[in-house]
Structures are given as structure tokens and as C-alpha cells.
Amino acid sequence: xxxWLSQWILDGLKHSPEILLFLSLSLGYLIGAIRIxxxxxxxxxxxxxxxxxxxxxxxxxxxxxxxxxxxxxxxxVGFESGPQFFRSxxxxxxxxxxxxxxxxxxxxxxVVVLSKLFNLDxxxxxxxxxxxxxxxxxxxxxxxxxxxxGLSAEELSKMQANVTIGYxxxxxxxxxxxxxxxxxxxxxxxxxxxxxxxxKAQAEQLHGSLLLGSDQNLALSDVTGRLYxxxxxxxxxxxxxxxxxxxxxxxxxxxxxxIIEATPDTLLKSKDIILVVGHRDAMISASDLxxxxxxxxxxxxxxxxxxxxxxxxxxxVGQNLSNVLSSDEVMKLKxxxxxxxxxxxxxxxxxxxxxxxxxxxxxxVYGSTSDLKRVVDKIGAPIAKSDKxxxxxxxxxxxxxxxxxxxxxxxxxxxxxxxxxGGALLSGLLFGWYRSLHQTxxxxxxxxxxxxxxxxxxxxxxxVGLSSGLQAIHTIQExxxxxxxxxxxxxxxxxxxxxxxxxxILGYKNTAVFAGALAGARSANPAFGEVLNKAGNSTPxxxxxxxxxxxxxxxxxxxxxxxxxx
Numbered sequence: 001x002x003x004w005l006s007q008w009i010l011d012g013l014k015h016s017p018e019i020l021l022f023l024s025l026s027l028g029y030l031i032g033a034i035r036i037x038x039x040x041x042x043x044x045x046x047x048x049x050x051x052x053x054x055x056x057x058x059x060x061x062x063x064x065x066x067x068x069x070x071x072x073x074x075x076x077v078g079f080e081s082g083p084q085f086f087r088s089x090x091x092x093x094x095x096x097x098x099x100x101x102x103x104x105x106x107x108x109x110x111v112v113v114l115s116k117l118f119n120l121d122x123x124x125x126x127x128x129x130x131x132x133x134x135x136x137x138x139x140x141x142x143x144x145x146x147x148x149x150g151l152s153a154e155e156l157s158k159m160q161a162n163v164t165i166g167y168x169x170x171x172x173x174x175x176x177x178x179x180x181x182x183x184x185x186x187x188x189x190x191x192x193x194x195x196x197x198x199x200k201a202q203a204e205q206l207h208g209s210l211l212l213g214s215d216q217n218l219a220l221s222d223v224t225g226r227l228y229x230x231x232x233x234x235x236x237x238x239x240x241x242x243x244x245x246x247x248x249x250x251x252x253x254x255x256x257x258x259i260i261e262a263t264p265d266t267l268l269k270s271k272d273i274i275l276v277v278g279h280r281d282a283m284i285s286a287s288d289l290x291x292x293x294x295x296x297x298x299x300x301x302x303x304x305x306x307x308x309x310x311x312x313x314x315x316x317v318g319q320n321l322s323n324v325l326s327s328d329e330v331m332k333l334k335x336x337x338x339x340x341x342x343x344x345x346x347x348x349x350x351x352x353x354x355x356x357x358x359x360x361x362x363x364x365v366y367g368s369t370s371d372l373k374r375v376v377d378k379i380g381a382p383i384a385k386s387d388k389x390x391x392x393x394x395x396x397x398x399x400x401x402x403x404x405x406x407x408x409x410x411x412x413x414x415x416x417x418x419x420x421x422g423g424a425l426l427s428g429l430l431f432g433w434y435r436s437l438h439q440t441x442x443x444x445x446x447x448x449x450x451x452x453x454x455x456x457x458x459x460x461x462x463x464v465g466l467s468s469g470l471q472a473i474h475t476i477q478e479x480x481x482x483x484x485x486x487x488x489x490x491x492x493x494x495x496x497x498x499x500x501x502x503x504x505i506l507g508y509k510n511t512a513v514f515a516g517a518l519a520g521a522r523s524a525n526p527a528f529g530e531v532l533n534k535a536g537n538s539t540p541x542x543x544x545x546x547x548x549x550x551x552x553x554x555x556x557x558x559x560x561x562x563x564x565x566x
Contacts (some may be wrong), residue, residue: 013059017466020059024051024462025455043533044179044526047458051465052172058470066463070525071424073456075398076449077532078428081541083436086429095506096517096546102501103521104554106494107133108561114486115566120166122146123159124483125566126559127166132490134174135523135555142559149563170487172469175461177491178524181499182515182531189499190511198512198535223338223366225251225277227300230270231291239264245286248278249336251302251368259299275300277336277367306340307372310439311361312380318356336371340364360437383439393431393442401427429545457529495522516540520547523555 013019028047107129115125126142129135146159187193238250242264252275253260253268260266268274273294276286287293311317341364342349342357349355363379365372376382405423435442498518508514512535519528520543528548531540 010057010059013057017059017061020051020054020057020466021061021459021462024054024465025458028458028462043454044458044461044529048172048175048461048465048526051462052469052473055466055469055473060467061463063463063467066460066467067420069456069459069463071398071402071420071456072452073460073529074525075394075401075424075428076452076456077528077541078425078430078545079394079397079432079435079444080428080449080453081538081545082429082432082434086433093546095502095508096521096543097550098506099498099502099517100521100547100550100554103494103498103518103551104558106497107490107555108558108565110490110493111558111562112565114489115562118482118486120483120486120566121159121162122563122566123162124166126562127163127168128170128483128487128490129558129562130163131167131170131172132174132487133494133522133555133558134171134178134525135551135558138556138559138562142563145560145563166483166487169483170490172465173484173488174491175464175524175526177488178495178519178522178527179530181492181495182519182524182527183534185496186499186515186518187511190503190508190514192511194512194515194531194534194540195536197510198537198539201510201512201539202537222280222340223277224280224283225275225302225304226283226286227294227297228274228276228286228290229292229294230268230272230274236268237264238262238266238268241268241289245278245282245289247282248276248286251275251277251336252300254297254300273297273300275302277302277304277338279338302368304366304368305372306364306366307376308383308385308439309363309365309376309379310381310383311357311359311363313378314359316357316379317359337365337367337375340366360439362439381440384443386443387445389444389448390442393435394444397427397431398424400431401425425545425548453529453532457525461526510539512539513543517543517547520544520549521551523548523551 024047025043028050029043030046031050032043032046111125111129111132114120115128120128123142123146126138126146130138130142142163146156146163149156151159183194236244238253242249250262250268253262253266254273255269255271262274274290276283276290278286342355343362343364344358344360362383365375365379367375401424402420403423404426405420407423431442495518498521499514502508502514502518508517512531515531515535516528516539519525519531519540528540528544531544532538
């Protein structure tokens, strides 16, 4: 009975291997949520460990699925951080270059020294580098270098097989160890928390502004509405009152039981009830002039809307906000319209009069539907809010990224390529930057971006565990733990040295930025995913994007160098 049940389960898993994928995610996130003191494994690392355990079933998932999931993850990361990435390029990125180079050199020296100490052949040494540093491309460049040594067919086959063995044994901890270093060890050495430093970095980027989530609102809103019953004998027109109290508009008037149109020439009388909308500070002056504030009156509700508009009117480009708002043309248009925010490259700007407007700025205005219709087209193009993803735009972005990943440049017979991951990251950065300049295309809801990142990365590492875990377990059983433990050193030592190099030589102060850079310099995608989770915002992404692109080149070059020096 037990044998029949086991066979039935195995047949079912072979027929539907995706069961193991989602089981790895479910149990992995459950295990990852367990906290022991201040240590928490995290969902990505948990999914990897569970997948390795489930690999005993001998069921793997097509490598194409792994490639798709990783492309979705890394493209989403690039798209989200594209505007900030291009804005941050400059002299400051030199430290990311040096960090990526340091990791590559330290990794090479560690592999060569340990290989000579433990008499590893060239194939195992190259596999050790590929797995311990989680750069699969090393396998390709090393195998190509081995074929240039003039070995016999039998020796070459053995060496190339050893590359795969070394990789399989060391890759699992290569991924897990990088997570532990970036998420647990780095903050202890730096003396600060990733999430705290991520918030500090974001506050500096926002120049003191607040970046609210989709479900968040300020307790004290800048623009508000009030109902007043006129008790003073003002006998003034709507236009006169609005000019007297700058920053308000009279939206509706009720006289007796009738609603009266609020035109500029309408004369306000005692006992009129008026709906006033305006800036909070202007409302304080309004109450002194108009009379008593009342709670509610039937027929006085007006629906107000918030609209994002992409700046396209070249007449206002280069002018500061003060001049634009005080111009005759704008003064005629802005009755009942309130400027609440300006965003540039996805980041909010402080609302002061010294801001010079640029094409592509996203201007957020607040007002009634009729007032918005009057003014929006004068600014530019309205940005429609939608829960749908523009797959015309993003499908093209993924295609472009994957094509870039196919490009191979050979330097002295050494193939250099960004690969599918690097190509998708670069494309995501470019398309994200383009979206920030042209907000009317490329929409993707925030929740959709988060799903692509979470499912893409966790699914990717789970498939790696299901595919390589069993081979790694068998190899360890056959050869003992020596190769695995050597891989542990190759994973940990360069990263630990890089932490002190980054802290004391390169001058990293922000733990979130440093964690992103360190994960990228090690080409450690699972570690980066966990860093993002800890950060709670995209602060680590800029430094990761730079070092990750460099690591794809620097670490790939280690293949032939390991073959040459071991």
C-alpha cells in the first residue's frame, strides 16, 4: 500500500512538477518568517532550502520557466528604479566600480589558493568559482578555456564534468551565504539597520517631502473644504472675496432653498450658505471674514478630483513656478484649481517658487470635474489611473532586454555578455527611465511590480534548488563535505573582506545602499531580493544595478583566469 502510494505521488509530481514549485514557495516563506533572535532567513532563502529538500523526488522543472521568472524579476527591478538610477550616475558610482572589482579579485585569489591547498584540478576549481560566487557564466568561459589546453578527449570530458560537479555542490550555499552576509552580517558590522538607513536615504532624496503609499493620506491635508453661513454684511462679489482671501475658491452658493451659480459677479448676501475650497492656511482667514462655519447642508456637496498631468506646454518650460502661477493666462484659468504636488523622474519636488518646470514633469492638480476640464489641456496630457498593465510597452521591454542578453563580445577569445538577466535589467532601467519622461505610456500598477519581483525571484531560486539540489546532495555523499566546505569559504571570505573594504576604504555609510552594492558585486540575486524586502523601498536598487552589471563582466572573466592559474 505504501509503495503504491509513493509511486502514485511520484507519478503525479512528474506529471505536474509545478506542484513542487508552489510547495517550495509556500513552505519556504513559512520557514523564512521564523525569527530566532534578530536572525530571520527570509522567504527567498527559505524557498531555496525547501526546494533542495524536495529535490529528493528527482523531479525538475524546465529551465525555460526559470529563465522567464528571473527575467520578470530583474526587469521589474530595473523598471522601478530606472529614473533614480540614471539620475545617480556620476563620480559617486566610482566606488561601485571598485567594489565590484574588489569582489572579483578577492574571489579569484581565494579560489586559486584553496584549489592549490586541497589539490583540486582545474575543472573542480572552475566549478567552485562558478557556484561559490553564483556566477553560472563562469562555467561557460571555463569550459571554453579548458578546450584550448590541448587535452585529450577523455581528460577534457572529465575536466568539464568536474566543472558541473563543483558548481552543483557549492551553488546552494553560494546563494544562501550571500543572503546571510548581506542581510544579517553586514548590518552588524555597519552598526545600523537596512530598513532604517533605507528610510533615511529616501528622505534625503525627497528633500524632506513624504512619499505616501497608495492607501495613505496626510492627517492634515493641504487643500480642504468648509461650509460657511454668511453673518457679516459683506455685500461683495465672489471675485472680490476670492481676491481678498488668496488661496480659496467659492464653489457653490445656497440662498434660502435655492442653489445659485457661483459666478465671479455673483453678489454674496447675509445668510447665504457657501461652500469654500482652499488651502488650509487660507481657510483660517476665511472664517474671520465670512462668518460661522456649519457642519452640513443638503445640496451643497461637490465632488472633487485629483488629476496627474504630464507637462507638455513648452510656454512654461524653464520658468519658475512663481512666474507661471502669477501670469495673466494662468490667473484666468486657476479658479478652483489647486496645485498639490510636482514629480520629476518619479520623485516629488518641494513646492517652492524657485522650481523651474521641465517637459515631462508630472503636475498633480485638485479641483472639481468642470474646473479640471478647463485647465488640464492647457498644461499637457492627463495621466489616466488604471489597474491594467501596458503589456505593449512592457512586452517590448522584455524582448529588447533578452535580445541584449544574446549579444556576445569576444576579447581574446573570452566571451563577454550581459546574459538574459543583465539584458533584462538594462532594458528595465531604460524603459523605466522612458516611462518617467512619458507618463502616458507604460503603466503598471505598484502591486503588479511587487508580484513580478516576489514571484519571479522566489520561483527562480526554487527551480534552481529543485534542479541542482539532488546532484549536490549526491556529490557531497560521494566526496564528503570537503568540497562543500571549501565552497563556503569561497562564498563568505571575499564578501567579508569587501565589507571592511567598502566601509573603511570606499566610505560606505548607508547600510541599505551598501547591501545593494554588495549583492550586485557578487551577482547574488536572491540576496538582493531579501535586501529589498528588508529595505521596504527601492533605495538599494541603484547601487545594485551598477555593481550587478559590472559583476556580469568581471566574474565571467574569472573562468579562464582560474584555468590559467590553478
